[in-house]
Amino acid sequence: MLFSIFSVFTSAAAVSAAALPSSSSSSEKRGGGSISITPHDRWSSSIGVLGCKINPDRVAYWPSAPSCNNICVKVSANGRSVHLLKVDQSGGAHDISYDAWNYLSTGQSATAHPTYGGGIPATWEDAPMSACASLIREPHGRLAFSAANSMNFISSCPAGSWVAEHHALYNIANSACTYGFDEVCTMPPPSEGNQAKCPHQLGRQDPLKSQPVWNIDYGTGKKSLAQ
Template identity: 70%
Template sequence: MLFSTLSFLTSAATLASAAVLPSSSLTKRDNGISVTPHDRYSSSIGVLGCKINTNRVAYWPSSPDCNNICVKVSANGRSVHLLKIDQSGGAHDISYDAWNYLSTGQSAKDDPTQGGGIDATWEDAPMSDCADLLSAGGGKLAFAAANSMNFITSCSADTWVGKNYALYNIVNTQCTWGYNETCTMPDPSQGNQPTCAHQLGTTVALTSQPVWNIDYGTGQLSLAQ
């Protein structure tokens, strides 16, 4: 099934209320699930689509947590690694391109198909298996500085996110507003508002960091909004 794009305000509200489920080690699983295609990028915890491979994202019922961000999904003799950075309304959605690959072995850009759930299994995977999905540099997972602090501050310093997050002065996960500049966290005694070169959260148009969706059934690219 396809889920409509969540507005950024909805994503921010989900971010504020999502339960964080930290764990200290990988929990291997082999649960049978049915994965369905999702063709519009979003992230309930504020991960920037312009700093990751948006064709490899898991939109699942469980809340993203501070350690197990990378998952491996297998079906039809094929596997993909995905970043679990969004929470769905109940389905095990994955990026349309990942779903198409599991279904046919082809990219959705080259040979787009349509359909419903694919029987699959999944397991948590080490972040090293998802390293090639991150493009912010230094192996960091990039977040919107103005709208991700509820999640960031919920992750203790000894979690993977606590050790490997990067903050950017980009307002929305589709990267259409703000400045493509990194921000820093002040000393804890000074609060939890990031410091950036420009005013935090400014809604100036940003055109240098496009996020592209692959449209369901057509394989055409469309600019995420």
Template identity: 65%
Template sequence: MLFSALSLLTSAAAVSATALPSSFSSSSSSAAAAPAKRASGSISVTPHDKFASSLGVLGCKINTNRVAYWPEARGCDDLCVKVSANGRSVNLLVIDHSGGAHDISYDAWNYLVTGRSATDDPTQGGGIPATWEDVPMSECADLITEPTGRLAFSAPTGMNTVGSCLGNAWFAENYVLYNIYTSQCTFGYDEVCTLEGNLPQCGHTLGETAVLTTQPVYNIDYGTGKLSLAA
């Protein structure tokens, strides 16, 4: 049940029970075949000020100021990490794969450096020494803002992730699909979709790129602390 970077343009129709992407392993895979799980470690964390999720996690349904972009593969129920530095800690949702750096939201990085939000006391810099550890998903529950408390995915673009993780007990009970096309919630419809077979069923045409303005996602711009609309 491991993920790596997934294309935001993956078609939902391409997902089937017999053809999961090779970057995932199914729930029936043997433990011996899976890479060893790294429960904690020392890293350098760097600031990331532009929200995106190649896994299809919707930014309008989570706290985008508390996310991580990790180079290591993660499990379907292993998306919450605690990062500590300078005597402070933040819990983060791992919602994307990085090319090698341990990136975290600019606001989270700023808090670890200064103890204050980037909107109040923006600072600049590179990697800072930190430690991280896997923590239960319950410790990231307050970072999920979707009305039912479930982790929301794009039905048009997030089906590779969802289709590969449905065999996981936590994931199967704690995900929801929306007919929103982009992870920044700029196109689509703010409506819940259901799965029939392997295909999402939504009130409007799946993946329609109608402009969506009711679910804005904001970035905190690096160095200035000003808000800008994510795109």
């Protein structure tokens, strides 16, 4: 994140292999409440979600760890609302993507009318995944993960949970989608190992330029390539 005074983030590359959901129960209780939302202008995912397969301008970066079920949240402020995918964990602040924050603050996109500012009083509530369906850009509507860096999280999600039933593994090495191959991998039977099988070698670092993820830079509205 651009502003350390709002929150401190753990590197997605370091955390994605170890992150665990806040609850593994498929009957997690829905929550909500009042928060102060702050802007986050750099894409990341602590659980290995691929930014090129979702809308990175609609993400929640919150203190609680992403879960296996309650991935979609609704945030409201100033008479406006947005739905966000909760796929990263912050160091303490309730950050949301800069474009979403700018919209809740001003009613306009950060690319059209970028603004500066800090915390905005808001309310949030868990929402059904159907409300976030338009934010998922994977061809079959699944939440796409890096096959090389997300298996600890995926394997912690029990059968019947939303992530367990609606995820896809891609041979893309990082959540910013700058390395690897834009190809779907499959998990073999347990007797054949616990690594995904892909058309190319799993985890290769070949440059990938066909799946860019763009940040919207704070205060300028200009786009820069996520790294």
